[in-house]
Amino acid sequence: MKPKITLKDIARELDVSISTVSKALKNSKEISKDTKDRIKAFAKFYNYRPNNIALSLKNRRTKNIGVVIPDIVHHFFTTVFRGIEKYANSMGYNVIICISDESFDKEVINMEMLANGSIDGFILSLSAETQQKNDYTHLKELLDQGIPIVLFDRVTDEIACDKVVLNDKGISKQAVEHFIDKGAKKVALITTEEFFNVSESRREGYLEGLKDKGVSVDESLILTLPHGLDHTEHITTFFSNNKVDAVLCVNEIFAVQCMSIIQQLGYHIPNDISIIGFTDGILSKYSSPKLTTVAQHGEIMGAKAAKFLIDRMESLEMEEAPFKTEVINATLVKRGSTIN
Amino acid sequence: MKPKITLKDIARELDVSISTVSKALKNSKEISKDTKDRIKAFAKFYNYRPNNIALSLKNRRTKNIGVVIPDIVHHFFTTVFRGIEKYANSMGYNVIICISDESFDKEVINMEMLANGSIDGFILSLSAETQQKNDYTHLKELLDQGIPIVLFDRVTDEIACDKVVLNDKGISKQAVEHFIDKGAKKVALITTEEFFNVSESRREGYLEGLKDKGVSVDESLILTLPHGLDHTEHITTFFSNNKVDAVLCVNEIFAVQCMSIIQQLGYHIPNDISIIGFTDGILSKYSSPKLTTVAQHGEIMGAKAAKFLIDRMESLEMEEAPFKTEVINATLVKRGSTIN
DNA sequence: TATTAACACGAAACCGTTTTCGTAATTTTT
DNA sequence: AAAAATTACGAAAACGGTTTCGTGTTAATA
Numbered sequence: 001m002k003p004k005i006t007l008k009d010i011a012r013e014l015d016v017s018i019s020t021v022s023k024a025l026k027n028s029k030e031i032s033k034d035t036k037d038r039i040k041a042f043a044k045f046y047n048y049r050p051n052n053i054a055l056s057l058k059n060r061r062t063k064n065i066g067v068v069i070p071d072i073v074h075h076f077f078t079t080v081f082r083g084i085e086k087y088a089n090s091m092g093y094n095v096i097i098c099i100s101d102e103s104f105d106k107e108v109i110n111m112e113m114l115a116n117g118s119i120d121g122f123i124l125s126l127s128a129e130t131q132q133k134n135d136y137t138h139l140k141e142l143l144d145q146g147i148p149i150v151l152f153d154r155v156t157d158e159i160a161c162d163k164v165v166l167n168d169k170g171i172s173k174q175a176v177e178h179f180i181d182k183g184a185k186k187v188a189l190i191t192t193e194e195f196f197n198v199s200e201s202r203r204e205g206y207l208e209g210l211k212d213k214g215v216s217v218d219e220s221l222i223l224t225l226p227h228g229l230d231h232t233e234h235i236t237t238f239f240s241n242n243k244v245d246a247v248l249c250v251n252e253i254f255a256v257q258c259m260s261i262i263q264q265l266g267y268h269i270p271n272d273i274s275i276i277g278f279t280d281g282i283l284s285k286y287s288s289p290k291l292t293t294v295a296q297h298g299e300i301m302g303a304k305a306a307k308f309l310i311d312r313m314e315s316l317e318m319e320e321a322p323f324k325t326e327v328i329n330a331t332l333v334k335r336g337s338t339i340n
Numbered sequence: 341m342k343p344k345i346t347l348k349d350i351a352r353e354l355d356v357s358i359s360t361v362s363k364a365l366k367n368s369k370e371i372s373k374d375t376k377d378r379i380k381a382f383a384k385f386y387n388y389r390p391n392n393i394a395l396s397l398k399n400r401r402t403k404n405i406g407v408v409i410p411d412i413v414h415h416f417f418t419t420v421f422r423g424i425e426k427y428a429n430s431m432g433y434n435v436i437i438c439i440s441d442e443s444f445d446k447e448v449i450n451m452e453m454l455a456n457g458s459i460d461g462f463i464l465s466l467s468a469e470t471q472q473k474n475d476y477t478h479l480k481e482l483l484d485q486g487i488p489i490v491l492f493d494r495v496t497d498e499i500a501c502d503k504v505v506l507n508d509k510g511i512s513k514q515a516v517e518h519f520i521d522k523g524a525k526k527v528a529l530i531t532t533e534e535f536f537n538v539s540e541s542r543r544e545g546y547l548e549g550l551k552d553k554g555v556s557v558d559e560s561l562i563l564t565l566p567h568g569l570d571h572t573e574h575i576t577t578f579f580s581n582n583k584v585d586a587v588l589c590v591n592e593i594f595a596v597q598c599m600s601i602i603q604q605l606g607y608h609i610p611n612d613i614s615i616i617g618f619t620d621g622i623l624s625k626y627s628s629p630k631l632t633t634v635a636q637h638g639e640i641m642g643a644k645a646a647k648f649l650i651d652r653m654e655s656l657e658m659e660e661a662p663f664k665t666e667v668i669n670a671t672l673v674k675r676g677s678t679i680n
Numbered sequence: 681t682a683t684t685a686a687c688a689c690g691a692a693a694c695c696g697t698t699t700t701c702g703t704a705a706t707t708t709t710t
Numbered sequence: 711a712a713a714a715a716t717t718a719c720g721a722a723a724a725c726g727g728t729t730t731c732g733t734g735t736t737a738a739t740a
Contacts, residue, residue: 346725346726346727347726347727347728348726348727358726358727358728359728359729362727362728362729363728363729366728390726390727391725391726391727393725393726393727394725394726394727394728395726395727395728397725397726397727398726398727398728398729399727399728
């Protein structure tokens with residue numbers, strides 16, 4: 001057992017003051033070459049490393065950033081997180097992660113814990129419950145205390161801060177137009193309940209895409225699936241009752257579920273029915289046929305969010321800089337589930 | 341802007357000493373009720389919260405644990421991480437995460453960064469490169485410094501510490517026996533290169549399962565896929581050249597790839613060929629037929645690892661406790677890709 | 681009434697750094 | 711040779727807490 005060595009230890013052993021040691025290790029020219037050499041050699045030999053906590057206290061910055069996401073098992077968040085981690089790490093920051101589990105209370109409690117000195121700033125995607133309650137006082141308080149926040153994907157207009165979002169609306173529109181361009185007449189949308197702003201945007205894009213192509217909206221072609229339940233039955237009855245040519249799903253799980261049900265019903269994909277899903281995850285790559293999806297470029301989003309945050313934290317007191325919103329362009333990855 | 345308030349601020353405003361404030365807030369009976377009430381009211385009003393960093397420095401413990409994993413996008417690690425996070429959080433710990441990206445250097449650098457005071461202990465799964473190099477000096481040094489480490493899944497005998505592993509061998513054996521019990525004669529294994537100790541164990545289990553059932557080993561039924569490439573061709577030629585009844589795959593990606601290739605070759609699953617994969621992830625649940633898999637219970641592993649670590653950290657100086665290895669029992673989740 | 685005990689609080693050390701400022705000792709300038 | 715400047719270092723404050731110990735007042739005991 002060889003416990004960590006401190007400046008004090010070095011000072012004692014070498015019979016100099018703590019300040020001298022500190023300065024010597026920082027190569028200060030206040031200290032003579034001889035003394036510096038002695039101290040450096042000793043420090044190296046005992047593998048001295050400054051204590052991060054003491055530094056944090058002194059500098060009043062931790063070089064930690066807090067990431068709060070609703071769910072880590074979800075592919076999209078995972079990729080965003082990876083982007084955050086990579087960029088943050090390259091800039092010398094560590095990442096403390098909290099999972100809100102879609103719960104308002106967890107989001108609040110975790111953030112308050114971290115805000116008491118553990119981190120210098122937050123990157124956050126709102127929990128479902130927070131979006132439902134529409135209560136953002138916890139975020140406002142943190143901003144009030146001077147702690148910077150960057151919101152991504154699940155954002156809100158209520159909070160003034162840097163944001164990184166996807167062009168959900170635009171890409172949905174594009175997907176719908178792609179369907180129609182390839183001959184589809186009846187385009188369905190399979191979506192979730194409305195308190196996610198992303199679902200909302202995707203629905204808008206869907207509607208706009210139809211409108212632009214001069215196709216009238218048929219509300220019965222929009223299937224809203226309840227949260228958390230098994231959807232097989234819903235989907236089966238939907239496709240039994242409606243003749244559709246193309247389906248846009250707001251996530252890849254819905255999409256592959258639709259695919260197998262559609263195939264069981266005897267339709268051919270993509271000849272009879274085309275499908276596009278959101279989230280270019282593992283399911284899309286290994287389904288058969290492979291799924292055409294909207295790539296959300298999570299890693300890019302994460303990196304951008306991290307850059308926003310770090311820029312703001314490091315531009316000392318340049319907090320006056322106006323808040324920016326970066327729109328990441330989703331792209332359509334065309335695979336076997338559509339006619340391309 | 342309403343910056344954080346400190347003990348000193350309260351002391352100044354209320355004209356008492358810092359020590360009095362500290363004691364009052366901790367409800368010390370050294371302080372009179374009157375004074376306590378005043379101080380508490382003031383603190384509450386200004387929403388005083390002690391600074392975590394200062395506490396860490398004083399107590400010489402951060403209540404942070406460092407998690408180092410090779411990859412966050414991989415489902416298994418994600419679930420383990422979730423288990424760690426949940427348990428740690430419930431015990432008042434925060435989690436700092438580093439992704440080694442299967443790189444030895446990243447593993448070393450990240451751990452050294454965190455070890456200088458930022459965390460009280462590590463939970464770690466070895467990177468592929470570390471296992472290849474078989475170099476664990478960085479871990480030994482940390483243990484030497486008195487920093488506890490818990491290893492999970494990708495472990496090594498070289499390091500004496502608490503460990504949490506899966507009974508890879510046992511469950512593989514069980515899977516093979518299940519195949520044979522249901523009538524399979526020719527059981528294939530599709531695996532990765534050998535520097536992962538888990539692949540090794542799974543292969544051993546496979547061999548043992550055959551042996552126990554009195555089936556002789558046919559080396560040509562073991563397909564080793566190279567790391568990172570596209571495997572379609574390998575798998576296709578494998579199944580074209582070999583008549584097999586059942587396939588055990590060491591991950592779910594291999595399994596679903598096999599499934600689609602097998603189906604394209606005109607075989608029926610599970611009637612002609614049965615399949616079992618490892619990792620009970622999203623692919624297994626949404627494939628058709630649904631995949632019979634080995635559930636690794638990552639969340640349980642994570643929780644157990646976190647418990648090991650926290651127990652050791654909190655049993656002050658009870659570091660004498662012998663190191664334990666917990667074996668998590670994987671289970672077979674029987675679905676449509678096997679005859680059950 | 682003198683002594684002791686209980687009460688209520690403050691001073692100071694400590695955790696491990698950085699940094700400002702002060703100051704002997706030496707060297708340079710006049 | 712006296713004054714000024716430079717060199718090389720140490721003392722101390724600061725970051726924000728906790729905790730031990732000391733002490734002046736009051737209350738209880740002899």
